[in-house]
Amino acid sequence: MRIFAAAALFDNDGTLLSSLESVVRCWTRWAEEYGVTGEDFARVGLHGRPAAEIVADLLPADRVPEALRRIEQLELQDVTGPDGGGVAPLPGSVELTGALPADRWAVVTSATRALAEARLARAGLAAPLVVAADDVTRGKPDPEPYLLAAAELGVDPAHCVVFEDAPAGLEAGRAAGMTTVALATTHRFDELSADLVVKDLSDLSVQVTAEGLEIVAER
Structure with missing residues (x-):
């Protein structure tokens, strides 16, 4: 796909x-x-x-x-403790985000900014834009966080793809009018409703073209 x-x-x-x-x-x-x-x-x-x-x-x-x-x-x-709380990047996350232009991706999280940025740093992920709980009045499953991220990037919500592992986040992406990709990292495949469901980000690759991003499901 x-x-x-x-x-x-x-x-x-x-x-x-x-x-x-x-x-x-x-x-x-x-x-x-x-x-x-x-x-x-x-x-x-x-x-x-x-x-x-x-x-x-x-x-x-x-x-x-x-x-x-x-x-x-x-x-x-x-x-921020010695072992980083066990926080670690999930398969494919470093590779996939590393292939994206900085002005074409963002992290949209239900955590506070301080906590989200601490976890990202511990996982070795450099996000160019973070929309956190501090930035919105209504969190997921409301579409506000994803709509704000699209606005910050200057992109039509209909031209955004959301990557989520939780039903509440997928509901937020759908309500924002975005394409949704579910990752079966914390829920079973049959618990996730999305345009595409994969095991994790290692199942995906991305090509950057003059027209935008082409996300390919490898399996």
Whole structure:
């Protein structure tokens, strides 16, 4: 399969890099501190959503600001520690993004800017543009983050391709009117709805042409 686009927009965690060890470790400690149970987490869902929304779903409003500062503190400490919290690039991410012109791709993440940039640096990924939770009023599955990235790049949303591992992110990409590519890195193939579903970014290659980007599924 071939996808033609003017710009490529990548989710971060679970798409370009793996931060699962760090996320589980930090949220487990946070939950213990705030009396949140595993059943609570199962009810609200974690992956692909901004921390601000998750915390607001779990705690009374008057506890949210301090609790949100605490989870970001834990996650930043983890990723900037000696072992980087176990954060590492996922297969194909360095190669694929390295083949893209700097003005034709961006990272669109539900993490805060500080956390997203720390994880990208630890994974050895240099993103020319990052749209983070700090930049929007409504996070994924709302299309606002992806529409903002398209606007920042000066590209028609209809000419963008979104790479995501989470259903919430794929829903955001579809709502933005973009082509979607799902990566089965954190969910099963049958849990993902997209124009194309692949194992990870190593299944894809990109050619840069005068007309834009040509994304090719190798398998």
